[in-house]
Each structure stands twice: as C-alpha cells, then as structure tokens.
Amino acid sequence: MTVTLAQLLGGRRVAGDVTITGMTVDSRRVQPGDLFVALPGTKVDGRKYIADAIKAGASAILTTEGTAVEGAGVPVIEDANPRRRYAELAARFYGTQPKTQVAVTGTNGKTSVADFTRQIWQALGFEAASIGTLGVRSGVVKRPGGLTTPDPMGLHEVLAELAKKGVDHAAIEASSHGLDQYRLDGVRLSAAAFTNLTRDHMDYHRTEQGYFYAKARLFGELLGPGAGAVINVDDPWGLILEDIAWARGLRILTVGCHEKAVLRLLNQEVTATGQIIEVLFGGHRHTINLPLVGAFQAHNALVAAGLVIISGGEPRHALMALEDLEGVPGRMELIGESTTGGAVFVDYAHTPDGLRTVLKAARSHNPNKLKVVFGCGGDRDAGKRPQMGAVATELADEVYITDDNPRSEDAAAIRSEIKVACASGIEIGDRGKAIETAIASLEAGDMLIVAGKGHEEGQTVGETVLPFSDIVTVREILVAQGAGNGG
Numbered sequence: 112m113t114v115t116l117a118q119l120l121g122g123r124r125v126a127g128d129v130t131i132t133g134m135t136v137d138s139r140r141v142q143p144g145d146l147f148v149a150l151p152g153t154k155v156d157g158r159k160y161i162a163d164a165i166k167a168g169a170s171a172i173l174t175t176e177g178t179a180v181e182g183a184g185v186p187v188i189e190d191a192n193p194r195r196r197y198a199e200l201a202a203r204f205y206g207t208q209p210k211t212q213v214a215v216t217g218t219n220g221k222t223s224v225a226d227f228t229r230q231i232w233q234a235l236g237f238e239a240a241s242i243g244t245l246g247v248r249s250g251v252v253k254r255p256g257g258l259t260t261p262d263p264m265g266l267h268e269v270l271a272e273l274a275k276k277g278v279d280h281a282a283i284e285a286s287s288h289g290l291d292q293y294r295l296d297g298v299r300l301s302a303a304a305f306t307n308l309t310r311d312h313m314d315y316h317r318t319e320q321g322y323f324y325a326k327a328r329l330f331g332e333l334l335g336p337g338a339g340a341v342i343n344v345d346d347p348w349g350l351i352l353e354d355i356a357w358a359r360g361l362r363i364l365t366v367g368c369h370e371k372a373v374l375r376l377l378n379q380e381v382t383a384t385g386q387i388i389e390v391l392f393g394g395h396r397h398t399i400n401l402p403l404v405g406a407f408q409a410h411n412a413l414v415a416a417g418l419v420i421i422s423g424g425e426p427r428h429a430l431m432a433l434e435d436l437e438g439v440p441g442r443m444e445l446i447g448e449s450t451t452g453g454a455v456f457v458d459y460a461h462t463p464d465g466l467r468t469v470l471k472a473a474r475s476h477n478p479n480k481l482k483v484v485f486g487c488g489g490d491r492d493a494g495k496r497p498q499m500g501a502v503a504t505e506l507a508d509e510v511y512i513t514d515d516n517p518r519s520e521d522a523a524a525i526r527s528e529i530k531v532a533c534a535s536g537i538e539i540g541d542r543g544k545a546i547e548t549a550i551a552s553l554e555a556g557d558m559l560i561v562a563g564k565g566h567e568e569g570q571t572v573g574e575t576v577l578p579f580s581d582i583v584t585v586r587e588i589l590v591a592q593g594a595g596n597g598g
C-alpha cells in the first residue's frame with residue numbers, strides 16, 4: 112500500500128513530497144518508506160529514536176510541536192497531539208472501514224458485549240465482526256488477540272480488510288488505555304455503549320476521575336452529533352455519561368433495571384443452564400430464554416441488543432436473537448464436572464467488581480460449597496489485590512490464592528498483598544497445582560470458579576510467556592480423574 116505524504120495529509124501542499132509505504136510508532140520496526148511517529152511515552156521518549164528511524168529508511172516523521180530535528184533530510188510534521196493525528200492518518204492510509212461501527216467501553220463486560228453484538232447482527236443477517244481482547248472474530252477474518260484496543264495501524268488494517276471482504280458491521284472494544292491514547296480517533300462510529308465503571312487501572316490513570324474521563328472521551332469527543340449512546344444507567348457513572356450525551360446531541364438508549372431505563376430488565380429467573388428474563392421496550396414486554404449462566408450476562412446481552420437497535424436493527428428481532436446467543440470463551444464457561452459431582456467454571460474476572468459479580472452469580476445457583484482459585488497480575492494496579500482478597504473471603508467458602516501473570520514482579524509478594532485481606536486463603540503459587548488441589552477437594556453440589564485468565568493461553572513470568580491455559584488445565588485434570596466430561 113502506498114500514498115504520498117500530501118495525500119495522507121488530506122491534500123495539503125508538502126515541500127519535497129515523499130511516498131509513504133507504512134507507519135509505525137516503534138523505531139525498531141521502521142521499514143524503508145515508513146512514516147515514523149515519535150511519541151513521548153511512559154517509559155522512554157520515542158523522540159530520542161528519530162535519528163535511528165531515519166537511518167532505517169523512514170521517509171517522514173510525525174512528532175510533537177517544537178521537537179528539534181537537526182538535518183533530518185525528510186519532512187517533519189509537527190502536531191500538538193501526535194497520537195490523535197497518527198490515528199487519523201492511519202484511517203486515511205487504509206481508506207475504508209465497515210459502514211456501521213460501534214464501540215464498547217466499561218471496566219467489565221466489553222468483550223462479552225462486543226461478541227454478543229456481533230452474534231445478534233449475524234442472526235439478523237448482517238456480515239459482522241467483533242474486535243478486542245479475543246482478537247478479530249468474524250466469518251471471513253479471524254485474528255488472535257493482542258491489545259484489547261489495537262494500535263491504530265493494526266486496527267485500520269483490519270477494518271479495511273473486513274470492509275473489502277463484505278463485513279459491514281463491526282463492534283470494537285474501547286479500553287481506557289486505548290481511549291486515553293487516541294487509538295480509536297480515526298474510527299467512524301455510529302454508536303457506543305457503556306457497561307460500568309469500577310476499580311481498575313489506577314497504576315495508569317491515577318484517580319477514579321482520570322479513569323472515568325478516559326472512558327467519557329468516547330461519548331464527549333469521539334461520537335459525532337446524532338450518533339447513538341447506549342448507557343447502563345444502573346451505574347451512577349452512567350447517569351453522568353447520559354448528561355454528556357445529551358449535551359452532545361447524541362441519540363440515547365438507556366439500559367438497566369433502573370426505572371428510567373428505556374430498555375429495561377424487569378425480571379431474572381435463574382435456570383440450570385441460563386436464565387429467563389423479562390424485558391420492557393417500547394411499551395412491549397418480552398420474555399426471553401437467555402442461554403447464558405450469570406446474572407451479569409443479561410445486562411451485557413441487553414447492552415448488545417441496545418447497540419444493534421440504536422444502529423438500525425429491528426428491535427423485536429434483536430431481542431429474540433438473544434435466545435440463540437453462545438457464551439463467550441472463558442467468561443463463566445462451564446468446563447465440566449468432577450467425578451465427585453462438583454461443577455468447574457473458568458471466568459475472566461480480574462477486578463474486585465468482576466470477582467464479586469461472578470461469585471454472586473455462582474451463589475445464585477445455590478452450590479453446596481463455592482470455591483475460587485485466583486491471583487492478580489503483576490505490573491498492574493496493585494491496589495486491587497487486597498480488594499479482590501476481601502471479595503473472595505466474603506463470598507467464597509474456600510479460596511485458593513495463586514499466580515496470574517506476575518510479569519516483572521515477585522509472585523510471592525503479589526500473593527501476600529492479596530492475603531492481607533484473605534487470611535484463610537490457601538496459597539499455592541503454581542497455578543496448575545492450585546487448580547488441581549481445588550478440583551480434588553470438590554464434593555457433590557460444589558462449584559469451583561477458576562478466575563482471572565479466562566481465554567488466555569500463557570502465564571507471563573518476567574518477559575517469558577509460558578504456555579498455560581485454565582481451560583485446558585481443568586479439562587486435563589477432569590479427564591485424568593476419569594470424569595469423562597472434560598471436553
């Protein structure tokens with residue numbers, strides 16, 4: 112793919128125009144002909160690498176205003192906000208995007224909502240994709256996951272490929288990091304949704320307000336007037352977002368149990384394999400047999416239906432499509448039963464509210480004993496560790512504290528930070544051993560939740576990613592037990 116710098120800048124005249132064959136923010140990845148985006152970062156200053164990038168063949172530089180680039184010999188574009196400009200240029204570089212695109216933000220539930228939105232669109236007969244933590248999921252393009260919200264060049268490359276292959280609907284996860292770093296600023300959005308905001312990522316955003324502000328950018332800056340805003344108003348932060356959406360002239364669809372919710376959840380009744388929900392929309396009551404375990408999944412499913420409805424889907428069809436939803440890998444996923452009759456689930460709860468939500472959902476099935484295996488990630492918000500310990504102590508009958516991607520930190524130190532609020536927790540660092548011990552302890556009617564890694568396929572220790580999957584581990588243990596239903 113090739114454009115001229117002038118074309119990339121929207122037809123602006125450029126002295127000594129050059130050909131641009133790609134763009135990157137990393138000098139180590141510069142290929143001859145690339146535009147190098149030199150950004151100040153959280154760990155190093157990318158502007159230090161401009162000379163390296165030029166040596167590697169960069170044909171132009173985009174960087175902050177006032178950056179001194181001596182004798183560059185290539186055009187230098189200065190911008191007060193180079194991250195945002197980079198996102199806009201990435202969109203123009205690839206040129207095309209699916210016609211209807213929506214984004215989902217919130218501390219928990221983004222992946223679930225994006226996946227359900229894709230599934231509902233597909234049930235309504237559209238070619239659709241979801242993009243996020245699980246990678247790219249669609250009928251025609253499948254990619255493994257990396258970042259939850261991909262870097263602009265990666266994102267626009269895939270959006271262009273989807274559009275060219277006939278995918279006209281896409282649901283994209285908007286992480287707070289992604290919004291803060293303007294990764295989505297080149298995406299043409301028809302609508303966006305907010306699920307909830309609770310504690311996470313304080314290492315990055317510092318304050319709850321800073322975290323909220325990053326998420327609010329989606330409604331306050333990215334959506335254009337007339338676009339749709341689907342907002343969970345059961346969360347107090349949702350009510351603030353609703354005000355922002357009004358001020359911006361967005362079309363609002365409120366969702367939740369709250370009396371002001373336009374798409375309202377009236378009732379939920381747990382069944383062995385899911386739940387029956389009663390929903391009020393447009394003066395009609397709908398009774399829906401939702402084949403998903405976990406009360407929270409009803410909220411995610413309604414937010415997804417809201418996104419489909421606000422972007423033009425027929426409401427009754429969208430709501431009835433919920434009856435055929437498939438669960439999302441690693442989210443409250445039943446893996447099997449132990450020989451003694453205990454049910455084992457794998458879930459991706461990695462925040463205090465996520466853990467609370469999943470343990471409460473499990474409790475609603477009246478288990479004999481509720482047990483949980485979990486840990487906390489290294490190099491991530493340390494403040495959530497004792498909070499997750501406290502939640503586990505409060506809601507589970509037996510807690511196994513283990514490792515979950517210690518990264519550069521000392522795994523034992525992370526476990527002891529959890530233990531501060533979970534004194535009775537059984538500490539087993541080796542995750543496989545912890546899962547095995549927990550499964551061996553199960554008795555008839557017990558439930559075990561293995562939380563925190565969900566679909567992940569690695570355990571990151573230092574810089575090394577060791578192959579590890581909760582789902583595979585549980586299956587192997589159940590098969591070895593002779594349970595015969597482990598996969």
Ligand SMILES: CC(=O)N[C@H]1[C@@H](OP(=O)(O)OP(=O)(O)OC[C@H]2O[C@@H](n3ccc(=O)[nH]c3=O)[C@H](O)[C@@H]2O)O[C@H](CO)[C@@H](O)[C@@H]1O[C@H](C)C(=O)N[C@@H](C)C(=O)N[C@H](CCC(=O)O)C(=O)O
Nearest residue numbers: 136137138139152153154155157160258259260286288289
């Ligand atoms: C904390 C964070 O979000 N960091 C992102 C940020 O990096 P940074 O600014 O901190 O990078 P840095 O290491 O200080 O380097 C500054 C710049 O110099 C460049 N560089 C560096 C070294 C060199 O030799 N040459 C060079 O050009 C780097 O490419 C970078 O552009 O900007 C980079 C692009 O410029 C991103 O790739 C990087 O994401 C890293 C990989 C990351 O792990 N992010 C995670 C935390 C993240 O975004 N997670 C969210 C999920 C959150 C959720 O689940 O809610 C996600 O969307 O996945």
Ligand SMILES: Nc1ncnc2c1ncn2[C@@H]1O[C@H](COP(=O)(O)OP(=O)(O)OP(=O)(O)O)[C@@H](O)[C@H]1O
Nearest residue numbers: 218219220221222223407442458459460465468469
């Ligand atoms: N609506 C919800 N409210 C509270 N907790 C939820 C909700 N939806 C999901 N969860 C919990 O959060 C976990 C992660 O769900 P999901 O992957 O959909 O969230 P996410 O926002 O995409 O997470 P990430 O930030 O890692 O991308 C689930 O496994 C469940 O434990």
Ligand SMILES: N[C@H](CCC[C@H](N)C(=O)O)C(=O)O
Nearest residue numbers: 461487488491515516563564
């Ligand atoms: N998207 C989340 C995933 C956390 C998953 C957990 N396994 C961990 O490593 O902490 C994050 O980056 O905070």
Ligand SMILES: [Mg+2]
Nearest residue numbers: 221222244259
């Ligand atoms: Mg996700």
